[in-house]
Amino acid sequence: MTPIATALMGFFILSGTPQAGWASLDVASAPAPVVELPSYTVTMTGYNAVPAQTDSDPFTTASGAYSNPELVAARSRDLADELPFGTVILVVPAEPTNNCGLAHVEESVGLRVIADVMHPRMQNKIDVLFDTDDYVKVGGVTRNAARTLGFCRNVEIVVVGKIDVNKMPKTQEQLVQMMGKELLAMN
Numbered sequence: 808m809t810p811i812a813t814a815l816m817g818f819f820i821l822s823g824t825p826q827a828g829w830a831s832l833d834v835a836s837a838p839a840p841v842v843e844l845p846s847y848t849v850t851m852t853g854y855n856a857v858p859a860q861t862d863s864d865p866f867t868t869a870s871g872a873y874s875n876p877e878l879v880a881a882r883s884r885d886l887a888d889e890l891p892f893g894t895v896i897l898v899v900p901a902e903p904t905n906n907c908g909l910a911h912v913e914e915s916v917g918l919r920v921i922a923d924v925m926h927p928r929m930q931n932k933i934d935v936l937f938d939t940d941d942y943v944k945v946g947g948v949t950r951n952a953a954r955t956l957g958f959c960r961n962v963e964i965v966v967v968g969k970i971d972v973n974k975m976p977k978t979q980e981q982l983v984q985m986m987g988k989e990l991l992a993m994n
Contacts, residue, residue: 844965847889850932851898851962853912853953854881855939861923868923872972876938877979881923883932893972894921895986896933899963907959911943912952917979918986922972933964 856865856874866874868881870892882890890896898916900909909916916935925934941952968989976982 844967845889846899846963846965847886848961848963849886851907851909851935851956851959851964852932853935853937853956855937855951855953857939868972870922870972872920872922872975874923874936875975875977876936876941877977878918878920878975878982879922879936880919881925881934881936882921883925883929884927885930886932887924890921890966891969892922893969894966895919895968895970895982896921896964897967898933898935899965906957907962908943908945908955908957909959909962911945912937912956915941915952918967918982920970920972920975920982922975933962 854860856876858865861874868874868879872879872892880896896919898909898913898919900913915937919933919935923934923936925932935953935956937952937956939951942949943952943955945955968986970982970985976985
């Protein structure tokens with residue numbers, strides 16, 4: 808797990824339900840309510856902000872936000888209701904599969920903001936934006952991080968918040984701070 812994901816896990820309780828009798832407890836002595844965050848199992852790939860992989864304006868996402876390779880992810884159109892623009896997701900580390908290089912690029916993934924959309928033929932899929940200059944060496948071969956990620960099936964993503972894409976921070980650290988404050992406000 809990346810340092811960013813580890814830090815976030817301190818903020819988030821990913822599952823659980825209140826104990827029986829929760830409503831009858833004295834509020835002053837009651838434990839903090841458990842926040843159950845929505846999660847989805849998707850296929851995940853990577854892309855770069857270049858015309859061959861986007862459109863004629865690769866530096867502007869479908870939401871109108873800047874294509875920041877540190878923060879942006881695209882989603883397939885069928886996930887529009889579950890993951891509208893501005894949804895902040897955390898990728899849960901998964902067991903490696905044949906064509907999945909998530910373990911090699913995990914530190915570059917961190918939190919992602921859904922700010923772009925994929926081609927209509929894609930279904931139940933997340934596409935993580937990587938910098939064109941982000942390279943990873945695996946088995947003696949150096950490749951772009953998007954290509955190294957490959958095709959990851961059955962990846963769990965957790966919705967950790969929502970932001971205005973027009974006010975998207977510039978760094979992972981700023982996004983982590985925003986999400987920590989949002990969760991604290993929920994409790």
